[in-house]
Amino acid sequence: DSGVTQTPKHLITATGQRVTLRCSPRSGDLSVYWYQQSLDQGLQFLIQYYNGEERAKGNILERFSAQQFPDLHSELNLSSLELGDSALYFCASSDPALGSGSYEQYFGPGTRLTVT
């Protein structure tokens, strides 16, 4: 168990809908990363938050947005969903407040999103 939790585990929704994925980082970790893993695109970095602020952006669509709350949990919002958004969405956390100086990153179990 990595200590990172994600809900829900599975999500099935229709095209055009909006969903919210939730992530709680490991206790004490300040950074949250979101990734999308699809069969044809591999593991794609979407966005990173550090202590509530957006730190880095990757291949995140404009229909997607994220935020990190004061308690450090994060939510990824996906709107106007398309069939191609079907994928496994991972959250990962790193950078403990009492840092060891390492860059280790731990993944949650993922949310499998199916858009029909």
Add this chain to the structure above:
Amino acid sequence: AQKITQTQPGMFVQEKEAVTLDCTYDTSDQSYGLFWYKQPSSGEMIFLIYQGSYDEQNATEGRYSLNFQKARKSANLVISASQLGDSAMYFCAMREGFMKTSYDKVIFGPGTSLSVIP
């Protein structure tokens, strides 16, 4: 340009043998980190091993070791005494721009599928 290259899409290894999974990377940063993750068919991403760019010793974690050759920009994963449970996808990843605003990111390679044969 590919920042992380894993040239072996699929590998086979006999049980109890050692296997090396290749990874090369590209960065102009002096400070960066390299990781390996295992993804079994169940889907979770399992952190295996980490190597910092300034670490002089190669990282080891149990049966996993990372053969870090900084000048060649390679970070190969060595699994000793392979077990059937090692069958999985293995991803090499790099974190660069550590703590630099808008630049800090982690990039993953395409992965290598390892099959352990009894």
